[in-house]
Amino acid sequence: MPAALMWSLATAKWKLTSALLAAYCFPHVITMPSLPQSCSHAFWHGVQGWFPELEIVHVGEPEPEPSSRSLCKIERRLFCIHPHGIYTLGALTLPNHMPEIRLCIAPYLYHFAPAFRIFAELLGVKLGSTGPRDLKHLMETKNTPMAIVPGGFEEATITCRGTERVFLKTRGGFIKYALRHGYDLVPCFTVGDSDMFSNPQGAWKFRWWLNGLSIPAVLPFGFPVLPLLPKRVRVKLAIGAPLHMPQIQNPSREDVEKHRKRQESA
Secondary structure, eight states, X not given: OHHHHHHHHHTXXXXXXXXXXXXXXXXXXXXXXXXXXXXXXXXXHHHHHXXXXXXXEEOSOOOOOOTTSOTTOOOOEEEEEEOOTTTOHHHHHHHHHOTTOEEEEOXXXXXXXXXXXXXHHHTTOEEEEOSHHHHHHHHHTTOOSEEEOTTHHHHXXXXXXXXXXXXXXXXXXXXXXXXXXXXXXXXXXXXXXXXXXXXXXXXXXXXXXXXHTTOOOOOXXXXXXXXXXXXXXXXXXXXXXXXXXXXXXXXXXXXXXXXXXXXXXX
């Protein structure tokens, strides 16, 4: 759609330009009503039927509550899902398991992918953006629970069959926001997400450059007959115990690194 918009402007196709601009504005102006529950149930039933196994499991022992933690504090939770994979199946499946959760996606997808937003809203998925201003607003208004995929497009780029990879060492922004607004982190991992597609490796500098433009530099090949369909593999979304986070108004770099390592080891 961005390419079509640029072409329509360059060639003075004003009717097409108007239609594309209207499509971009539509999900920001009008919230689509959810489809009847039977329709969304049929969709998720079809997704589950494609895979030999698609299961959500809860693992890990909960941490003891810190003694300094206020008993009246509202539980605010941020689910952090790895790996991104090609289609981020774990993140897409979680709202079906927890309808109250808000899935925060890349700013580009949230603001400039109207078809994706409309489709998600029809399925009853609540969306948000991981953009700094958007995430700050959501946390200031105490939206909870929320979910993000911290690895982003870089984690999608390094997806490789037979190997589990995460992109986390340079990801500290979500930790900083969680500390500032008092959100506990819930680590999640989708076992099998990396095996759904083959994704050639290499040409990293060029691919990182594309990632910097909010373009996922992936070349997925899944099901042999229809390569954009995932391979039929067993998938489990493991949801860990919450990591209790202190609330620090102005977290230092050391604070962010300390709690990032907690998230990494979880």
